[in-house]
Amino acid sequence: MTPLRQRMLHDMQIRNLADNTQKSYLIQVSSFARHFRRSPELLGPEEIRAWLVYLREERKLAPASLGATIGALRFLYRVTLKRDWSDEDFPLPKKPFRLPVVLSLEEITTFFDSIASLKHRAILMVAYAAGLRVSEVVHLKVTDIDSKRMVIRVNQGKNRKDRYVMLSPRLLEILRTYWHDAHPREWLFPGNIPGQPISRDAVGQACQLARKHSGIQKPITPHSLRHAFATHLLEAGTDVRRIQLLMGHRSLSTTSRYLKVATSTVCATTSPFDLLPRPEPTPSAPAAPEYF
Template sequence: MNWTAKAIQHKGENRIAVYFEKNADLIARIKKIDGARWSQQKMAWHIPDTEENRVRFKITPLSDTIPSQEAILQIEKFKQWMHSKRYSLSTIVTYSEALKSFLIFYREKAIADITNEDVIVYNNNYILKNNLSASYQNQTVNAIKLFFITVRESKMNIDKIHRPKRAKVLPNVLSKEEIKLILNAHSNIKHNTMLAMIYSCGLRCGELLALKPVHIDSQRNIVLLKNSKGKKDRIVPLSPKILEILRDYFKLYKPTVYLFEGQNKGEPYSDKSLQSVLKQALQKTGITKPVTLHWLRHSYATHLLESGTDLRYIQELLGHNSSKTTEIYTHVSTKSIQQIKSPFDDL
């Protein structure tokens, strides 16, 4: 099986990032390694940087993967520029790491001499050679383009940096029966309410955990999502059914700062704990599909489409910039497909 690994620093720790195309067998194997964790930010699994793991994944020491002094200074300037433009912390980290990998590849070359041809060579001789994903390649292209916007003396033609062809991956969708089983799996009202909120409002995980009691407008039956992805506020409808569940939850837990708080009052519930809540629900229902929290959001959008909601409204509810992003749900909706009669039935 194809994979690549490299030494990285993540949240102040020396770690080893392991990159590979999505593969259930490899995921199961890496999960068995002590300290293995998934990073959404880096789009990779990462494990402790130990001698045993270095030998296991045949990687070079971190000291051998340091960019040139010029690159280090330029990456720092790039970070400061992104900070000044109010890019999110996760984007700053992701772009900086992607740019760092690119500049390490050309550590013997002056940045001012890097050309469009060098990007093609990097894509072929590093990204494709190491079987890194198209999404990682696209992320790197974003970082390179943005970086060279900030570099005054450059041979790079930013408009001609090409992107990889994206694979057409359909979103994973659950049936309404499966959703009902998941949402009723827990006897703990807090756990059920969190999962129900994600599905009933089509929320991202981070949006749910950032909610505060003041964001629930019971008079207008809406939820205000503040500073969600892309630094955009939006509102979504709040069903009367979920409002009743929220009221029961609120009476019992009396949250102070965040709507869903962790063990310490005033602190938000952790995303890792929320993922664990879903995992336990799947175990209780016997659903063996590799369901993630985002599947609930995908299911919300698809079920809305199947019930006749206009695609433009769904785009607004999900907070998508482009209608093309929302149109993907037309390919997983089964309402029209189920009405098509197979010629096999007439044989």
């Protein structure tokens, strides 16, 4: 490990960045340095710009995928190398705004009915019933299920924040059935490696298999269930601020995007087409006489 890599790692650890963020940033900077075959200390804004053009034009990365690269380079040069560079030296492409595809209640039911494994069904039901991120679901421990207070404790979710979410009585029944079948000890959903929780990839694969068996044409990922959780709460009349707290969103604007897909918002207004006068029914032609 080079001294610069070690220094950047220490800077991230001091600022308590998430483990996944630290790994991602190191990978991004390493790729940047290998591309130019020089230490990042010898590279500047022109190389950064050329690197982003290469990723966009040659590697065909979407604008959203460049966020980790730009975040890593900003951290390296501004924090670790203490370069007094502006945001213009790290050009961030504008992301296209996309609304989530939301499953209906009927589709959610069909999806769950298509999951053969009790363990996988419990995992994906937790994602929907509590609105958790897949990383939060897989890191649940048995002790995080508080049936006396009817809450689930989410330890160190995104942005290193703890929060509580509701424990659905119906979900509690499912989890008890799963617990009596699997008897998990530490991790609520253990993986194949002893002492480790199930991986996010394994949950994603289970989700895709269930989607295939369900026959649902909409794309479904574990995160789709979190989208459905927020949208269905909003359609049921839950306050946006309360949904923000349950979802663990830092900004209310992130939660507010569900207003754009909730039927309680989109369908609450009458289309002007329905206000147009209906045309008078055209009189039907007299029936032709029958000769046989």
